[in-house]
Amino acid sequence: MDRFLIKGGTPLHGEVTISGAKNAVLPLMAATLLTEEPCVIRRVPNLSDVRFMGQILFSLGATVKFEGDTLRIQARKIKGVGDYELIRKMRGSICILGPLLGRMGRAMVSMPGGCVIGARPIDLHLKGLKALGAKVKIENGYVDATARRLKGAELFLGGRSGPTVLGTANVMMAAVLADGVTIIESAACEPEVIDLGNFLNAMGAKVVGAGSPTITITGVKCLHGAEHEVIPDRIEAATFAVAAAATGGEVTLRGARPDHLHAVLDKLREAGVKVERSGQDLKISRHGRLHPVDITTLPYSGFPTDVQAQMMVLMTLTPGISIITERIFESRFMHVSELARLGADIAIEGPSAIVKGGKMLSGAPVMASDLRASAALVIAGLTARGTTEVSRVYHIDRGYEQIDGKLRKLGARIERLEAE
Ligand code: EPU
Numbered sequence: 001m002d003r004f005l006i007k008g009g010t011p012l013h014g015e016v017t018i019s020g021a022k023n024a025v026l027p028l029m030a031a032t033l034l035t036e037e038p039c040v041i042r043r044v045p046n047l048s049d050v051r052f053m054g055q056i057l058f059s060l061g062a063t064v065k066f067e068g069d070t071l072r073i074q075a076r077k078i079k080g081v082g083d084y085e086l087i088r089k090m091r092g093s094i095c096i097l098g099p100l101l102g103r104m105g106r107a108m109v110s111m112p113g114g115c116v117i118g119a120r121p122i123d124l125h126l127k128g129l130k131a132l133g134a135k136v137k138i139e140n141g142y143v144d145a146t147a148r149r150l151k152g153a154e155l156f157l158g159g160r161s162g163p164t165v166l167g168t169a170n171v172m173m174a175a176v177l178a179d180g181v182t183i184i185e186s187a188a189c190e191p192e193v194i195d196l197g198n199f200l201n202a203m204g205a206k207v208v209g210a211g212s213p214t215i216t217i218t219g220v221k222c223l224h225g226a227e228h229e230v231i232p233d234r235i236e237a238a239t240f241a242v243a244a245a246a247t248g249g250e251v252t253l254r255g256a257r258p259d260h261l262h263a264v265l266d267k268l269r270e271a272g273v274k275v276e277r278s279g280q281d282l283k284i285s286r287h288g289r290l291h292p293v294d295i296t297t298l299p300y301s302g303f304p305t306d307v308q309a310q311m312m313v314l315m316t317l318t319p320g321i322s323i324i325t326e327r328i329f330e331s332r333f334m335h336v337s338e339l340a341r342l343g344a345d346i347a348i349e350g351p352s353a354i355v356k357g358g359k360m361l362s363g364a365p366v367m368a369s370d371l372r373a374s375a376a377l378v379i380a381g382l383t384a385r386g387t388t389e390v391s392r393v394y395h396i397d398r399g400y401e402q403i404d405g406k407l408r409k410l411g412a413r414i415e416r417l418e419a420e
Contacts, residue, residue, distance in 0.1 A: 020233060029053045
């Protein structure tokens with residue numbers, strides 16, 4: 001397993017181009033299952049999760065070709081039953097359920113388990129599909145959904161922690177080929193849902209309201225092939241913004257879509273970070289002292305849970321007390337004990353982390369536990385005195401395209417030690 005060796009203390013300077021969004025491209029790839037015709041997706045990030053989704057689509061019978069950052073998929077003839085072991089390995093693959101059911105009338109995929117950030121149930125996905133008339137069984141580790149013909153319905157997708165992003169995507173993708181009109185209430189409003197709506201419409205679907213809590217989908221008989229460019233990754237952009245601020249540097253984020261980053265930029269400004277917008281680019285710099293901020297993660301357009309760990313690192317460097325409350329996933333604080341190895345003073349009280357900041361971190365060996373926690377550890381290593389070794393970086397390779405290369409271009413002293 002690869003590791004990162006990071007020598008801290010160098011402020012980041014320069015420009016970084018933001019890649020296509022992992023959490024947008026996975027549902028887009030799933031959506032290509034809805035048509036026999038070829039689809040082309042551009043600005044596809046080269047990530048292990050994306051390659052893995054490619055393997056899943058291939059195992060279902062699709063042809064999948066990566067050409068640089070362009071992805072060509074054609075699902076001319078596919079089967080509705082997925083490979084158990086393959087699908088089980090990546091939670092995001094649950095979003096093939098809706099399109100398979102919509103096109104094939106049958107979808108059998110492995111039931112995703114929980115993961116280190118929480119239990120991650122799929123009850124809302126299933127509730128939505130059942131509302132469209134699917135019969136759903138959970139047997140031998142599989143979700144087995146069948147429907148002769150899905151029928152449009154009015155349904156409510158809000159759960160205990162608010163709306164569900166991939167649940168909304170699944171129901172949208174099932175509903176585009178259903179008979180009649182589907183109205184999803186309490187739909188997720190994330191930009192990734194809008195991106196999916198745009199792609200589905202380019203394929204001939206009739207989706208209105210994606211990005212708002214009410215999405216209306218009028219079913220059509222069939223969809224055709226389409227071309228689409230993935231939106232920039234707002235979480236990657238936020239991660240580089242926090243890294244620039246934490247190291248006291250100055251970084252321009254090229255093609256960052258600032259309109260997707262309001263909550264993060266607002267908190268950075270409140271913390272004393274300078275944020276300058278120029279079109280689709282953002283310049284992030286920090287020269288003076290940081291101020292403590294309180295953060296609560298919320299569904300979009302609130303502060304994203306996927307940036308909580310990174311922001312916690314910034315707060316460990318900030319004199320004073322900051323309270324960070326996680327409202328989306330119940331156990332997304334795995335990074336706290338690793339940050340403690342670097343000298344951070346963080347106490348967990350229920351869903352909140354109380355960060356007593358202001359001390360310089362000092363390098364140590366730490367272990368990545370999930371994607372965003374790993375990004376936080378890398379940022380911590382960049383600011384720490386001495387050397388930090390981050391192991392299990394396969395977590396970070398799932399969702400950050402060449403993070404070590406991009407950081408090196410910004411002046412970071414980060415080296416990848418490849419597994420023997
Ligand atoms: N939930 C339910 N029932 C469901 C589905 C979700 O109770 O049927 C709960 C979850 O347990 C959680 C909340 O609803 O408490 C929100 O979960 P959501 O379904 O929105 O998460 P997701 O769609 O599975 C996506 C991203 C995550 C990101 C979340 C929240 C992808 C592939 N994953 O997951 O990304 O944290 O939305 O924004 O799009 C990451 O990139 O590191 C990552 C974990």
